[in-house]
Amino acid sequence: MDAVLGGVLDPDDWDNFRTQSHQMLDDMIDHLQTLRQRPVWQPAPEAIRQRFKSPLPKGETALSVLHAEFMQYILPFAVGNTHPGFMGWVHGGGTPVGMVAEMLAAGLNANLGGRNQIPLEVERQIIDWMRQLFALPEPTSGVLVAGTSSASLIALTTARNRAQEQGIPTDTLVAYASSEVHGCIARALDVIGLGRGALRKVACNGQQQIDLLSLQQQIAEDRAQGKSPWLVVGCAGTVNTGAIDDLAALSAIAQREQLWLHIDGAFGALSILAPEIAPRLRGIEMADSLAMDFHKWGQVPYDAGLVLIRDGALHQRSFAATDSYLQRETHGLAANTPWPCDYGIDLSRGFRALKVWFTLKAFGSEKLGAMISHCCQLARELEQLVSDHPQLELAAPVSLNIVCFYHTGSEIRSHTDDDPLTPEQLNALNRAIVRHIQCSGLAAPSLATVAGRSVIRAAIVNHRTRSEDIIRLIDATEAAAIAYQIPTHRSTS
Helix, strand or coil: CHHHHHCCCCCCCHHHHHHHHHHHHHHHHHHHHCHHHCCCCCCCCHHHHHHCCCCCCCCCCCHHHHHHHHHHHHHHHCCCCCCCCECCCCCCCCCHHHHHHHHHHHHHCCCCCCCCCHHHHHHHHHHHHHHHHCCCCCCCEEEEECCHHHHHHHHHHHHHHHHHHCCCCHHHEEEEEECCCCCHHHHHHHHCCCCHHHEEEECECCCCCECHHHHHHHHHHHHHCCCEEEEEEEEECCCCCCCECCHHHHHHHHHHHCCEEEEEECCHHHHHHCCCCHHHHCCHHHCCEEEEECCCCCCCCCCCEEEEECCHHHHHHHHCCCCHHHCCCCCCCCCCCCCHHHCCCCCCCCCCHHHHHHHHHHHHHHHHHHHHHHHHHHHHHHHHHHHHCCCEEECCCCCCCEEEEEECCCCCECCCCCCECCHHHHHHHHHHHHHHHHHHCCCECEEEEECCEEEEEEECCCCCCCHHHHHHHHHHHHHHHHHCCCHHHCCCC
């Protein structure tokens, strides 16, 4: 009677559950296999949105019904980053291998905060693989996290703690990064109590890299004003254009000025797997901390990030869990220390390491590197198509896999047939083009701002993307420009 009243949540009929589960897995495999037959993205009708405003259910719902609702009301209206035509943001496409690994991890339901269990060895192996990949020394520590935002928070907390141990007043600390740095750095400074004002955004050079002379000038100015230059961020793939800072030169400045060198390698760090790109990351081995994602170019299903910190002892001092119920032993479940909870902010942690481990072992570093090279080759193809197009222009140099371009509006006039579009109208045109392409379902670029100009941004990260998808983006851009109407920009006299 107790079980009937609500104790056990396992299926009453295991055979029926097995059949239904197999159908769900088959449907997701079919979905991934037939991605090209569907739009990249489509907006959800308001009636479907309203379905998700119902009250908390009191009774049970059959798994088959939930599956049907997922297939009809959720799956078709996701962001679309599994699709080869998705180029809007730096979102990996995932893989079937990662999908089934996620299922296995969910079935195991292990809490990787700590304890004496082999899943911790899986995570430790990944950390050591990445330590070796980036040529960091053995004392380097690490922990898997949700993504680079969390990783950067952990890194900057550890860097701040070093400054405090050195007796540097916290209210004098200042950090440096290029004007193209990701917003997670400013947010991390806020969270650790330094405030966004502690970040100096340094101008970029023509390659969208941090300008080294401007950086050194800013450091000197801050020292003269009694500030304590403390940390510099190097970008291995900026979010807007994919630029890679001169990490070797940055590391030299960091050593000379005694700054903590943090590398934001959210997606670009893994380009070290591509032999022709790896030399451009020279200097990354000098990082004091490195933040990166596996769910971008690593193609691991969301979410999976990593932070590596050169001074593992400092890292552990910054986060060690000392609560009495977490005391350690030499044997039993409380052995196997240190635990991941000693290196980050989470005690309850899923087994996200398993899907990373499956992905790295299933494909290997060479195949993943070839995939990254392929994405960059597609970016060069798009760069050439834009350069050859009479109405399109590049907005920034193509460094890795991101191409920023804009429609010149040369065939669209405002007010009179002889007046070209104003800068504001040109920005409106390109914003409208991006919206039109997205809603067409043919492709999904995003909008970015480069040098004050609204531009079409194509980030080629999906391993499924091919040349035909690049051509489809250009075709969709042309169609959007033709469809664009600006009655408020034209003379009505």
